[in-house]
Amino acid sequence: MNKDQISGTAKDIAGKVQEGAGKLVGSTEQQLKGLEKQIEGKAEKRAGDVKELVQDAKDIVKNAVK
Numbered sequence: 001m002n003k004d005q006i007s008g009t010a011k012d013i014a015g016k017v018q019e020g021a022g023k024l025v026g027s028t029e030q031q032l033k034g035l036e037k038q039i040e041g042k043a044e045k046r047a048g049d050v051k052e053l054v055q056d057a058k059d060i061v062k063n064a065v066k
Helices: 003-025 028-065
Strands: none
Touching: 003 028
């Protein structure tokens, strides 16, 4: 797991909390900010997933060459 995956997951969770808090207090603005944060978090996590896949592929090729 890399830093982008961890940070992205944290943003996604924070966004869910913010969206829920917005619903509790009836704030559409906070709900939307929470959804935005979730989208950012999911995108960051996906970028981290891709980085990890690339690194895994590099390691496989490196080990195959040895």
